[in-house]
Amino acid sequence: MSTVTGVSATDDPPGPDGRTPLRGVSASTGRLGDRLFGGAATVSGVIVIATVTLIAVFLIVQAVPALRDNQASFFTSREWAPGGDTPRFGIVEFLWTTVAASTMAMIIAVPFGVAVALFLTQYAPLWMRGPAAALVDLLAAVPSIVYGLWGLITFAPFFKPIQGWLENTLGWIPLFSPTGISGGTILFIGLVLSIMVLPIVTALSREVFAQTPLAHKEGALALGATRWEMIRTAVLPFGRPGVISAAMLALGRALGETIAVTFLVSSLPDGAAWTWSLFNGGETFASKIANNAAEFSNPNKTGAYIAAGLVLFVLTFIVNSIARIVIERRKAFTE
Amino acid sequence: MAKRIDVSDLNVYYGAFKAVEGVSMTVEPRSVTAFIGPSGCGKSTFLRTLNRMHEVIPGGRVEGKVMLDDQDLYAPSMDPVMVRRTIGMVFQRPNPFPTMSIYDNVAAGLRLNGVRNKKTLDGIVEQSLKGANLWNEVKDRLSKPGAGLSGGQQQRLCIARAIAVQPQVLLMDEPCSALDPISTLAIEDLINELKSDYTIVIVTHNMQQAARVSDRTAFFNLKATGEPGRLIEIDETTKIFNNPNEQSTEDYISGRFG
Ligand SMILES: Nc1ncnc2c1ncn2[C@@H]1O[C@H](COP(=O)(O)OP(=O)(O)OP(=O)(O)O)[C@@H](O)[C@H]1O
Ligand SMILES: [Mg+2]
Numbered sequence: 001m002s003t004v005t006g007v008s009a010t011d012d013p014p015g016p017d018g019r020t021p022l023r024g025v026s027a028s029t030g031r032l033g034d035r036l037f038g039g040a041a042t043v044s045g046v047i048v049i050a051t052v053t054l055i056a057v058f059l060i061v062q063a064v065p066a067l068r069d070n071q072a073s074f075f076t077s078r079e080w081a082p083g084g085d086t087p088r089f090g091i092v093e094f095l096w097t098t099v100a101a102s103t104m105a106m107i108i109a110v111p112f113g114v115a116v117a118l119f120l121t122q123y124a125p126l127w128m129r130g131p132a133a134a135l136v137d138l139l140a141a142v143p144s145i146v147y148g149l150w151g152l153i154t155f156a157p158f159f160k161p162i163q164g165w166l167e168n169t170l171g172w173i174p175l176f177s178p179t180g181i182s183g184g185t186i187l188f189i190g191l192v193l194s195i196m197v198l199p200i201v202t203a204l205s206r207e208v209f210a211q212t213p214l215a216h217k218e219g220a221l222a223l224g225a226t227r228w229e230m231i232r233t234a235v236l237p238f239g240r241p242g243v244i245s246a247a248m249l250a251l252g253r254a255l256g257e258t259i260a261v262t263f264l265v266s267s268l269p270d271g272a273a274w275t276w277s278l279f280n281g282g283e284t285f286a287s288k289i290a291n292n293a294a295e296f297s298n299p300n301k302t303g304a305y306i307a308a309g310l311v312l313f314v315l316t317f318i319v320n321s322i323a324r325i326v327i328e329r330r331k332a333f334t335e
Numbered sequence: 336m337a338k339r340i341d342v343s344d345l346n347v348y349y350g351a352f353k354a355v356e357g358v359s360m361t362v363e364p365r366s367v368t369a370f371i372g373p374s375g376c377g378k379s380t381f382l383r384t385l386n387r388m389h390e391v392i393p394g395g396r397v398e399g400k401v402m403l404d405d406q407d408l409y410a411p412s413m414d415p416v417m418v419r420r421t422i423g424m425v426f427q428r429p430n431p432f433p434t435m436s437i438y439d440n441v442a443a444g445l446r447l448n449g450v451r452n453k454k455t456l457d458g459i460v461e462q463s464l465k466g467a468n469l470w471n472e473v474k475d476r477l478s479k480p481g482a483g484l485s486g487g488q489q490q491r492l493c494i495a496r497a498i499a500v501q502p503q504v505l506l507m508d509e510p511c512s513a514l515d516p517i518s519t520l521a522i523e524d525l526i527n528e529l530k531s532d533y534t535i536v537i538v539t540h541n542m543q544q545a546a547r548v549s550d551r552t553a554f555f556n557l558k559a560t561g562e563p564g565r566l567i568e569i570d571e572t573t574k575i576f577n578n579p580n581e582q583s584t585e586d587y588i589s590g591r592f593g
Contacts, residue, residue, distance in 0.1 A: 215426065219426065220432070223420070223496065224421075224447060224448075225416070240434070
């Protein structure tokens with residue numbers, strides 16, 4: 001598809017010396033409407049960038065004093081005792097839980113969501129496509145507390161025997177070794193998160209797949225592609241940047257999901273042994289902060305939590321940057 | 336590898352709408368057959384029934400018989416995918432796969448056929464691009480995106496893609512209508528070369544083009560909008576352009592149409 005070249009802040013008419021307004025034919029770009037729109041777009045862009053920067057600055061300013069007082073290694077310590085005279089805190093456990101649960105969620109939700117989107121756009125009978133798409137969009141808007149409730153009341157009892165079975169058969173793999181915890185394990189949280197983000201991945205992927213130009217699809221079919229081969233040669237390459245964006249949005253949501261996770265998670269007792277098992281409990285960044293909002297009594301204690309929040313912020317930022325790089329790298333090939 | 340197409344009594348539908356009615360014709364192997372006729376008379380529709388692309392459109396349906404030599408293309412046991420691998424198609428607007436390089440575009444059909452050997456692919460890609468008169472222009476940038484070529488080059492790339500799988504028949508729906516006169520000439524020359532190996536059917540609105548490239552010409556017409564299109568006559572191109580049997584052909588060719 002041709003890329004849309006919208007009016008952007010940098011599209012201002014370039015005068016001979018960068019200042020003189022253009023006359024004649026090109027002067028149309030200097031009309032009132034153009035200038036208003038260009039101005040509004042610039043202001044909005046600046047506001048967004050300023051907001052993000054200010055949030056980052058706020059987090060850093062609040063976190064630095066606490067980090068300076070920290071007696072433990074912030075990135076590798078498993079202790080969490082902020083505040084007091086000798087504060088000791090580290091985030092490695094939240095980092096692991098957050099990343100493991102979100103990765104879990106992505107591994108399940110992305111392929112499954114893409115498959116559902118392909119079904120809805122390429123395989124489903126015509127009469128079904130509209131209503132099913134509306135339903136998926138609706139699911140994407142369900143508040144996360146509903147998924148939390150559903151996870152606790154319906155899914156947890158159902159999952160318990162499955163976890164038992166997994167521990168028995170795959171327990172020799174460190175990732176699946178039994179820990180004695182059932183209920184809000186990392187794997188369970190990951191599953192609930194995957195169900196929560198599935199509609200997001202599906203809705204956005206469906207949107208891009210449905211826009212695959214007919215010319216590309218017919219080009220593939222005319223070469224003697226089966227339907228699946230046509231999807232592979234025309235639909236998937238066309239939708240790839242959209243699917244990556246969808247996955248990143250979903251991952252962003254999974255990483256930062258608070259209510260459902262806080263609701264479900266089994267927090268670990270102090271001094272519990274480290275394990276790589278997905279059947280362990282543990283707090284994510286978001287749930288740890290939410291669970292302890294009552295502790296924000298002195299600035300140093302608060303600073304520790306904000307430092308944890310900052311790591312989550314950076315994590316999301318890195319994930320998005322990687323996605324952008326992946327999309328940009330193939331840009332020449334998406335016309 | 337060229338084969339003869341025999342169509343008998345073909346009706347083509349879009350849902351309940353009958354777009355083409357009662358077409359019978361023979362397309363001779365190793366020759367170029369041109370389809371001409373006013374807009375909306377069903378040339379594209381009919382062309383797309385020859386490689387079973389018509390049924391890709393929801394509601395698209397065909398009655399009648401299309402034989403490729405002694406194979407019935409619409410026999411229940413016939414796989415449309417196999418039909419399309421035997422009968423290639425070039426579209427009105429060049430449609431290279433935008434996410435693929437020039438090389439991969441040409442190799443796409445071969446890969447679908449399970450050809451993986453790099454040497455074989457290299458050989459056929461080069462040969463097909465040479466066959467489409469594009470090799471010299473792109474040989475130094477085979478790994479660049481196909482969408483970065485000019486319109487005429489893209490269309491020749493699409494022809495290279497179609498001939499890479501060595502089809503029996505090549506269908507072209509107004510392949511030059513989006514191109515400048517020079518690219519058009521390049522493609523007409525190419526058609527002239529290709530016809531020694533392939534059976535070619537070309538739809539065109541350009542009378543001179545039909546006269547220049549085709550051996551036989553079929554004239555389609557429709558009585559009124561909403562009526563199905565019909566084949567009026569098919570004959571040697573010189574006959575159609577100089578001394579057609581039907582008055583309406585004469586009118587259309589001499590521009591007295593409508
Ligand atoms: N996808 C479609 N759905 C329904 N009707 C269609 C569709 N495509 C074409 N038709 C109808 O079928 C008839 C024949 O169309 P077709 O495209 O075959 O004409 P054509 O001879 O190729 O015209 P042109 O020279 O303008 O390309 C027209 O009445 C057209 O409206
Ligand atoms: Mg047409």
